[in-house]
Amino acid sequence: MTRTRVPALGAEGWFTLDAETPALLGDRCTACGSYAFPPAGSFCRNPRCASTAFATVPLSRRGKVWSYTDAQYAPPSPYVAPQEGHVPFCIAAVELAEEGLVVLGQVVAGVTVDDLQVGTEVEVVLDTLFSDEDHDHLIWKWRPVAAGGAG
Amino acid sequence: MAVDEVAVLGVGMHPWGKWGRSFVEYGVAAANAALADAGIEWTDVGFVSGADTMRNGYPGYVSGATFAQALGWTGCPVASSYAACASGATAMEAARTRILAGLCDVALVVGADTTPKGFLAPNAGDRPTDPDWLRFRLLGATNPTYFALAARRRMDLYGATDADFAHVKVKNSRNGLANPNARYRKEVTEDEVLASPMVADPLRLLEICATSDGGAAVVLTSLAYARRHAVDPVRIAGISTVTPTYPNTIIDLPDIATDSAAVLGAPERSFKASIAHAAYEQAGIGPDDLSVAEVYDLSTALELDWYEDIGLCKPGEAERLLRDGDTSLGGRIPVNPSGGLACFGEAVPAQAIAQVCEITWQLRGQATGRQVDDATVGVTANQGLFGHGSAVLLKR
Known part of the structure; x- marks a missing residue:
């Protein structure tokens, strides 16, 4: 049986499933133009805007690292480890210039903190957060642009 | 313009540690220490303001009532506050505003916790909207x-x-x-x-702080009340x-x-x-x-x-x-x-x-x-x- 690729529980509608050029999906308020990620749905967070109308828009695929760290220990549940035994991974907060947002995400496997700096250019890719018998549960991750390679 | 002040008439703590006992015990110990420090009786308290713990079941969500019951019901009003790490300050703010509004002279503020080992993690169960x-x-x-x-x-x-x-x-x-x-x-x-x-x-x-058991309490009063009980109280x-x-x-x-x-x-x-x-x-x-x-x-x-x-x-x-x-x-x-x-x-x-x-x-x-x-x-x-x-x- 083939496994299906599905967004991880809680992240449905947060990104496109485009294999080559995926993008995070945010809300853009049709009245004031401000963005929200994750999509806010029914209210604009701008205190000076009472709008409840939003357009779903793809966010910039590239951004610059605002800060970064790693997880040397396995995070507790509800995190689901993708494999037996903990393999440390990086987490980056990435600034998207046009949207004025900083978005967290894991960094793709193989990247260490030594490969990152405040200002490093990264792009969004889709990766498997974890798999079960029927599904690959997908999540966005950040990948340094200079590193290239498969995501 | 500066806002009106309240007095800190008494302070008390239960030592921090990993004692493994009920948070209520730590809170009551801290409250009694603060009351003793203030030189007043529990029955003089006109308002109990609790800071909530999220990891100890229902008594933790209604901490004001939990501490009041443990000290012995006196009929005094209670409130319970949750504001994550700022819960204790929110509970103090509830007490301050009540005193400044003239609704009570003496308020007891208590917060206590019993914590699990390791990383703080969310409560169990799938909650994809949290x-x-x-x-x-x-x-x-x-x-x-x-x-x-x-x-x-x-x-x-x-x-x-x-x-x-x-x-x-x-x-x-x-x-x-x-x-x-x-x-x-x-x-x-x-x-x-x-x-x-x-x-x-x-x-x-x-370099990263651990999670601990502990309890702390303060007795806040109006300045007029404090002047009758202490020379030059902290405000x-x-x-x-x-x-x-x-x-x-x-x-x-x-x-x-x-x-x-x-x-x-x-x-x-x-x-x-x-x-x-x-x-x-x-x-x-x-x-x-x-x-x-x-x-x-x-x-x-x-x-x-x-x-x-x-x-x-x-x-x-x-x-x-x-x-x-x-x-x-x-x-x-x-x-x-x-x-x-x-x-x-x-x-x-x-x-x-x-x-x-x-x-x-x-x-x-x-x-x-x-x-x-x-x-x-x-x-x-x-x-x-x-x-x-x-x-x-x-x-x-």
């Missing part, structure tokens, strides 16, 4: 992840070093040696800090429990992204800088007037952020303050003379109250072995998840 569940599930982002993002940014922007961060721990561990309520009373060297395992680069195990001149101003452009627990600054630019002050500022505004007192500060060192590096955010120096100058010894005991403005979270570990609902206990002892000259000379004005500062933060300004 941001706290989502950050663990989707990103594996623990609390130290967020502390480390702040630490790394200091390094890349301001040139902070591993040694600077370790130095904060060394300073605080020394301060806590003489504190009978501290959980960790052992001097730690820079080498020991740097040799401890990396948790979230650049932060190591000894609260300001309590800040502000939320962020949109757009909050610094990533905070437990969020996956910041607000958007695309339409409105970042506010004049970051959320963290706005916290103490609001207390200063209420009191008509500024950072130059401070003798002492207790700030929320969830990590070593976060203590340095606080130096800037409570106005001790400009952004990027905290490392210099630390290196010059300005924030050590005997320095210009000692920070965390209690030993801070480095020596306590976090007992969430008790922590903001414990900060006020320490400043009260400092202002009374009763902080044996860790006393700041001639302390007259002190501030506390803390920040928790979901847009909570607090600062309390105290003076003699």
